[in-house]
Amino acid sequence: MTRIIDHPVLGRLENRNVISFQFDGNSYQAYDGESIAAALLANGIRKLRVHEESGSPRGFYCNIGHCMECRVTVNDHSNVRACLTVVENDMIIQSGKQLPNLLKKGGQSNE
């Protein structure tokens, strides 16, 4: 994990409880109380979803809940903001997927 453990002004990160969660079927570790977006970035994961129509990759942009770019599926609830949602032990998180478009490409998704 790429954490900022020591900070010259803010001090050293205290030991926090480690929990585990799943993202797209893989297990990762996080610290208790942090956001899903922070936990994933600390595990080297920037891509949180693909655009529903174009399939282009997306990550968090504003990190404080305004832009909705970081939406993921959490325990079967879709469109949850990864930047505002606290990661919990055994949480099952899935990235947003491309959806079939009935009006274009004959309804076939181009995966």
Next chain:
Amino acid sequence: MNDVIVIGCGPAGLSGAIACVTYGLKVTIMDEFMKPGGRLLGQLHQEPTGDWWNGIKVSEQLYQQALNLGVNIRCGVSVYNLEKEDQMWKVYTSIGTFEAPFLLLATGAAEYPIPVPGWTLPGVMSIGAAQVMTNVHRVQIGKKGIIIGANILSFAILKELQLAGITVNHVVLPEKNAFSQNAGVPEEVMKSLLNAAHLAPSPLLRFGSSFMKNNWIRKMGLTFYPKKGMKVNGTPLLLRKAAVEIIGEDQVEGVRVIDIDINGNPIPGTESTYEVDFVCIAGGLYPLAELASVAGCPFQFIPELGGHVPHHSESMETPLPGLFVAGNITGIESGKIAIAQGTIAGLSIVKHARKGNNSIDNQLQQAIQNVHSVRKQAIIKFNPDIELGRSKMNELWESLYVKNETPGKMTG
């Protein structure tokens, strides 16, 4: 039953709640973020005295004070609608609907986006996002990056990133277009940076600022602006380069840049590519005021305040009975101003709730004076003409909502 619901648990919301609860009002604060403090949390800079302004510590102090006085604080709650019914404000949230006769909107600010081709790639983020990830979540945003946009906020956060050991290789401008406007014009950027010369990002800028205010010298300075940039704490500020495109497959891999003239026009044949794994876009801040809008509050566009702001008085009332505002929703300024404005809004609510004693008018006036003196001492001014912006709103309020008393009627 709540007397007051405060939306936003940042400096304005917390200090507003503290003022209300001190006079016996029952207060609940709601905020979307998982921690109290709002964007104050990420702030970290050194004062002229050498002391650190540590937003996390200031937030914690305000939060503890509010808790000890009995304020109910709910983090992780999103408010999505407001309605007025029978003298009561109905607050629709992600955990149900709440009611109170008084509402304080302290929702803060949001960042102006500057769309750059490729900006949807993972690894591209707003400069504020980088601040929160670094200082609040303490996760590295990448190994080497670039900031697009040279302004007060981007320099303040550049320093914070450097402090946390994050390498920022360059600061460049956005390409000049309808979105970036003056942020893509070197001469305009230079002018706005010179207005903040007292905290100028490099000794050279600081030294040169008094000369550079002269138009001709500024143009000369920019014409001969070093190709490698001036260093800001070790990071080159490239005022004559603009970001053309952010490139990468599944995430950011690089930024294509082009040389620009002092008016922001690209110079053909000068393109190059910087390899980076993160990009911060710094477009500046605007008041986050959607909730005032859905509540039905009228707005005015005041550029010096950062954008569209809800009509409000110096006492932080809006034209809608029971609706008050404080902090960056009223105009972009520092966290210290937000704290001072929160106190005004809280005392105003106390007055309207008829909970204050004889001295409430006096205290309100003192709180208003306090905002003026905090503003005069401010080292971070997002807009140099902030005072003008504030007086525009005051004049608007006087002309629209203050009934002119005819002098003859003023009998003791």
